[in-house]
Amino acid sequence: MKCTFCEHELTPEMLREKGCGGCLGGCRKIHCPYCGQENPIVPELLEKFLKDDKHKA
Amino acid sequence: MQSQTQTEKKIILVGNPNVGKSVVFNTMTGSYTTVSNYPGTSVEVSRGQCEIAGEHYQVLDTPGMYSLLPITEEERVARRILLEESPHVVVHVIDARNLERMLPMTLQLIEAGLPVVLLINIMDEAERVGMHVDIALLQEKLQIPVVGGAMGRAKRGLWELRDAIRDFEVSKATFNYATDLEKDIHGISELMQGDYTLNRRSLTLMLLQRDEEIAERVKDREGDRYERVEKAVNDTIFDRRVDLHLRISLERKRICNGLLGGVITQKDGNQQTFADHVSNWTMNPWTGVPLLLIVLYLGLYQFVGGFGAGTIVDFLEGAVFEEFLNPWVIGLCETYIPWYWLNELLVGEYGLFTLGVRYAVAIILPIVGTFFVAFAVIEDSGYFPRLAMLVDRVFKKIGLNGRAVIPMVLGFGCDTMATVVTRTLESTRERIIATLLLALAIPCSAQMGVILGLLSGVPGALMAWMVSMVGVFLLVGFLAAQIVPGERPMFYMEIPPMRLPQIQNVMIKTLTRMQWYFMEIFPLFMIASVLLVAGKLSGALEWLVGMFNPVMRLLGLPNEASAAFIFGFFRRDFGAAGLYDLQTEGLLDPVQLTVAAVTLTLFVPCVAQFLVMQKERGWKTSLTIFFLVTGLAFAVGWALNKFLLMTGFLV
Numbered sequence: 098m099k100c101t102f103c104e105h106e107l108t109p110e111m112l113r114e115k116g117c118g119g120c121l122g123g124c125r126k127i128h129c130p131y132c133g134q135e136n137p138i139v140p141e142l143l144e145k146f147l148k149d150d151k152h153k154a
Numbered sequence: 155m156q157s158q159t160q161t162e163k164k165i166i167l168v169g170n171p172n173v174g175k176s177v178v179f180n181t182m183t184g185s186y187t188t189v190s191n192y193p194g195t196s197v198e199v200s201r202g203q204c205e206i207a208g209e210h211y212q213v214l215d216t217p218g219m220y221s222l223l224p225i226t227e228e229e230r231v232a233r234r235i236l237l238e239e240s241p242h243v244v245v246h247v248i249d250a251r252n253l254e255r256m257l258p259m260t261l262q263l264i265e266a267g268l269p270v271v272l273l274i275n276i277m278d279e280a281e282r283v284g285m286h287v288d289i290a291l292l293q294e295k296l297q298i299p300v301v302g303g304a305m306g307r308a309k310r311g312l313w314e315l316r317d318a319i320r321d322f323e324v325s326k327a328t329f330n331y332a333t334d335l336e337k338d339i340h341g342i343s344e345l346m347q348g349d350y351t352l353n354r355r356s357l358t359l360m361l362l363q364r365d366e367e368i369a370e371r372v373k374d375r376e377g378d379r380y381e382r383v384e385k386a387v388n389d390t391i392f393d394r395r396v397d398l399h400l401r402i403s404l405e406r407k408r409i410c411n412g413l414l415g416g417v418i419t420q421k422d423g424n425q426q427t428f429a430d431h432v433s434n435w436t437m438n439p440w441t442g443v444p445l446l447l448i449v450l451y452l453g454l455y456q457f458v459g460g461f462g463a464g465t466i467v468d469f470l471e472g473a474v475f476e477e478f479l480n481p482w483v484i485g486l487c488e489t490y491i492p493w494y495w496l497n498e499l500l501v502g503e504y505g506l507f508t509l510g511v512r513y514a515v516a517i518i519l520p521i522v523g524t525f526f527v528a529f530a531v532i533e534d535s536g537y538f539p540r541l542a543m544l545v546d547r548v549f550k551k552i553g554l555n556g557r558a559v560i561p562m563v564l565g566f567g568c569d570t571m572a573t574v575v576t577r578t579l580e581s582t583r584e585r586i587i588a589t590l591l592l593a594l595a596i597p598c599s600a601q602m603g604v605i606l607g608l609l610s611g612v613p614g615a616l617m618a619w620m621v622s623m624v625g626v627f628l629l630v631g632f633l634a635a636q637i638v639p640g641e642r643p644m645f646y647m648e649i650p651p652m653r654l655p656q657i658q659n660v661m662i663k664t665l666t667r668m669q670w671y672f673m674e675i676f677p678l679f680m681i682a683s684v685l686l687v688a689g690k691l692s693g694a695l696e697w698l699v700g701m702f703n704p705v706m707r708l709l710g711l712p713n714e715a716s717a718a719f720i721f722g723f724f725r726r727d728f729g730a731a732g733l734y735d736l737q738t739e740g741l742l743d744p745v746q747l748t749v750a751a752v753t754l755t756l757f758v759p760c761v762a763q764f765l766v767m768q769k770e771r772g773w774k775t776s777l778t779i780f781f782l783v784t785g786l787a788f789a790v791g792w793a794l795n796k797f798l799l800m801t802g803f804l805v
Contacts (some may be wrong), residue, residue, distance in 0.1 A: 099535045104650035106171035106218050125670040130225045134560055137666035
């Protein structure tokens with residue numbers, strides 16, 4: 098995925114980056130290492146649904 | 155096989171993600187490829203073979219990289235490949251449409267002494283929008299082979315690329331930086347005597363930009379001499395007293411602008427697209443400020459305040475909860491539960507259902523939902539980086555720069571997370587000022603939504619709230635900039651293209667953020683309900699409310715407003731929802747509503763934000779901010795109440 102602020106490519110590797118620990122249930126965002134923008138991590142189910150939908154179209 | 159690959163010359167493909175490197179790789183290598191993790195990492199690298207003029211080459215497709223200075227693991231691997239694989243040719247693949255953004259890396263590769271061939275890919279798309287790139291002129295200026303291509307279906311440029319690789323000769327091109335910088339680079343380079351893959355000039359630049367991996371390599375190769383190199387680097391960074399990282403990037407950008415002069419032309423009538431015009435308007439103060447006001451009016455006031463906090467909340471709160479769900483659940487509890495305390499806990503004044511669920515589902519969720527839709531639309535259009543450029547000048551007056559737009563904008567979502575993001579600001583001074591302003595004058599999404607919804611029904615109140623917020627933000631920022639010591643870094647960022655928001659992107663982001671937000675706030679609202687019920691039953695809440703009552707009277711507010719302020723310390727949105735209750739019960743007149751909204755917005759950050767502040771800035775700074783913000787909130791509330799009563803505005 099691309100960062101929604103600076104458009105740098107964000108990789109799954111970045112998920113390993115530690116969050117601030119402030120959110121219950123862990124961090125569901127990728128903080129872009131280039132600009133700091135928080136990008137939402139799309140839940141697997143939603144992603145799967147959208148992929149299936151695209152595939153059908 | 156192993157010995158064969160070792161004797162093969164290597165072609166390394168590098169470049170930003172999504173410029174078509176993999177297509178070039180597949181086109182060059184056909185099906186003779188292997189994909190494996192790069193040694194010691196989990197990053198995948200593709201290798202394949204190709205034959206050019208009867209000679210065998212090994213081709214490597216590297217992970218995307220934006221610069222020779224790595225930030226991510228992928229970029230580190232890509233650079234390590236350049237450092238360790240001894241390339242015969244490095245093919246830098248760039249996107250013709252983003253030549254200006256990507257050329258600085260070409261410059262870095264050339265100045266590193268690498269054997270670079272530049273492949274300007276996606277030429278077909280560039281030509282479609284009327285762009286023409288003078289390949290021959292750019293080749294002459296860069297003094298390296300430059301090939302134009304479109305490696306998609308047509309494989310345009312493939313044979314020219316193969317010819318360029320076959321006939322490759324190393325270029326000795328150099329590009330000069332400003333005189334003082336050149337002197338620094340020369341002085342440090344001279345001290346290095348080790349054997350390196352990259353040239354010393356390039357290593358010096360990376361040392362000056364504080365690249366730790368390169369510093370380790372230089373230390374290994376220089377041995378005893380490293381101490382002198384390190385001292386020279388540190389002395390230069392200290393003497394210059396500016397952010398050298400930024401300075402070098404700006405110099406490189408300047409050189410690239412010079413190189414591109416006359417290289418890119420647009421066909422008549424195609425000079426600038428509509429998106430380019432809009433992009434320019436958003437960054438020009440004369441057009442940018444009115445556009446910002448339009449975005450705020452339509453996006454926040456009308457959509458979040460009017461539709462979210464008005465229409466949807468009215469329906470959910472009024473029709474669904476008040477008229478249908480609440481009476482039904484209360485009736486059930488009263489019939490089947492004989493214990494007073496349990497009734498209170500479930501459906502009492504601060505009950506789990508009547509307060510926790512209602513606040514979370516009927517008040518906060520529609521507001522943050524509409525806010526997230528507006529946020530995603532603005533975000534997907536590429537407006538935020540332009541907003542950063544627009545406010546850079548104003549932010550400089552308050553000790554920040556355009557870079558601080560990111561935490562500030564994020565603060566409108568959640569101040570706690572935005573406080574963490576202040577880490578991305580360059581100096582401690584900026585981080586302290588940004589943390590203070592976030593704690594003081596930036597309301598979170600739910601708080602702002604509720605307040606916008608409440609105030610939009612009272613003529614003049616919203617204006618008074620906005621003027622107070624902007625005024626306090628600028629005044630406190632300006633004073634903080636005078637008091638907090640430290641350097642003032644410059645701001646530089648690349649602007650991505652402006653585009654029409656995609657409905658699917660907006661939907662995905664909104665749903666994802668709403669899910670995250672709901673999962674996070676729901677348990678907190680339940681905990682807060684339990685605490686409040688416990689406080690009510692034990693009498694502790696009454697005592698706490700009693701403590702606040704004199705302050706409420708000073709602000710001209712009814713005693714009942716104390717609860718909203720206590721709620722506000724649990725969470726900002728919780729406090730705003732409490733204010734919503736007071737207003738719907740008719741306990742606040744327009745002046746009181748405005749004073750309460752201003753004071754509550756300025757009031758101390760919520761518990762989570764305070765804890766993060768402490769973690770990020772330490773006890774001393776966070777406690778100072780806490781007391782300063784509390785004092786300022788009540789002082790501004792008191793002054794505003796006096797002012798409104800005295801002038802008769804809103805009375």
